[in-house]
Amino acid sequence: MFQEQVLLRIPGPTPLPPQVERAMNRPITGHRSGEFSRLFAETAERLKLVFQTQQDVLILAGSGTAGLEAAVCNVVSPGDKVLVLCGGNFGERFVKICKAYGANVLEVEASWGDPIDPELVAATLAEHPDVKAVFATHCETSTGVLHPIREIARRVQATAALLIVDAVSSLGAVDLPMDDWGLDIVVTGSQKALMLPPGLTFLALSERAWDVVANNRTPRFYFDLRAYKKQLQARTTPYTPAVSLLYGLDEVLKLIEAEGLPRIFDRHLLLQKMTRRAVQALELPLFTTDEAASPTVTSVGVCDFDVEKLRQALRTAFNLSVAGGQQHLKGQIFRIGHMGYCSPADVLQTIALLEVGLFQAGAPVALGRGVRAAQEVYLTHKEAVTHG
Incomplete structure (x- = not known):
């Protein structure tokens, strides 16, 4: 009809709030202008509320998978041993990305529809103390399972490994306090609970994670998070940002702050x-x-x-x-x-x-x-x- x-x-x-759609219809401004720099810096700072962190939140133009790949290539060097927690299609995606960057991938698996067992994570880490990073999916969109990240984080914190969390379909809808739970990298995307079209990915890193990033040997260019962190201090991005989506993000954050x-x-x-x-x-x-x-x-x-x-x-x-x-x-x-x-x-x-x-x-x-x-x-x- x-x-x-x-x-x-x-x-x-997901559907877009009308005020977000209207905001994205604003005339485009120069992404190196003072007006845009103010908007960019303010929205990046306000995103800390959503991540529940005091760390910088980086904004990249790209899909959620771009954020996952950025997390991998900034942490993993060829030959590094990593552990991927896999209970669905998006856990398997982390496996594929890690292998693409030459990681030695171990897996802890759960049947599709079941949550990851934190004790199995702990046992695997005890057997492999040289694991550099653990990659976990918070909400496994393919199954509708919310994996027990808080309990997993407690097991990972007893080791030297980083914990990297795909929160693409959970952040902004489900409690995930990054700092309180000791999460090292949290990644999300714009098109889920953040009520925007696809096209932005967001990452926040702990101090431990930044130390690993600084010493990582993997070549990277567009996804080099050090460049985004440096340019954030200058209130801008290293490469052309998705200007219209950032107009929408400003409105999304107003809605989140109000509710x-x-x-x-x-x-x-x-x-x-x-x-x-x-x-x-x-x-x-x-x-x-x-x-x-x-x-x-x-x-x-x-x-x-x-x-x-x-x-x-x-x-x-x-x-x-x-x-x-x-x-x-x-x-x-x-x-x-x-x-x-x-x-x-x-x-x-x-x-x-x-x-x-x-x-x-x-x-x-x-x-x-x-x-x-x-x-x-x-x-x-x-x-x-x-x-x-």
Whole structure:
């Protein structure tokens, strides 16, 4: 009916707040001008709140994967032994990047849908005390699992290894206090909880990490984080920045500052609970346990109906996009994103449309049951907040 009425409920990119869209339509200014330098320096400083760090936050033009590669090539020299924690597609991506830079890669694996076992991390590090860095994924977007980074960090801190965290689909939605938990490098991207289009990646490094970067032998140019840190002190970037996205970032930070991190984290937990209870009420399997589930994406487990037919029905009837499975889970699961610019009203709408799509895909579904379950979670939550 309305071709531009797009309902995006995938784990990224996520919908954009209208004020962010308007900000990005501002006329472009010179990226070496005083006006831009002020904006750049201010937004970089304000990003420390999101990372919960006192360290500098670096801003690079590039995707989240660019940030992951930057973390690898600034820390890893050829032949270095590293440990990658792998429980899904994006853990496997860290493996591929590390191998591309000549690292000697060890892996701690978890079945897709299960969290990484911190004790297995500790045992592996005890067996290999020469591991230089541990690479972990906070939210594994391909499975909807939130890995226990705080517990993993405690095990890594007992060693000389750095802990490098992919927080692309969690930072800004899930509590991840970089300094308090002792994380050495945290990487995120613009197109998830930070409510921007793809195109920016952000990194913050501990003092320990900067020492390693300074002595790393791997050649790098565009991704040389030393250049970004040096130019940040001059209130600029070493290479052309994504000017329009930084206009949008300024507005995003205003929204985050106004809502406050505790309320943001609470909102995402509410969205998670509403979605999961709705899925259960519709008698669909969840791919992860409640304890391991991410607040930003819900994975619906292996179904006895045609998942791709469901996704097609939702796109055709409502222009609603939910994500499918990746790799061996393609066609077996689907994933609902609920992060960033997403409210309880959005979840209720998504569940109502999902019920219709399930019916059209031939799944046995009792219309209204999922919506009611989500409504009950919402009302219980609001009552608890009111009387808490």
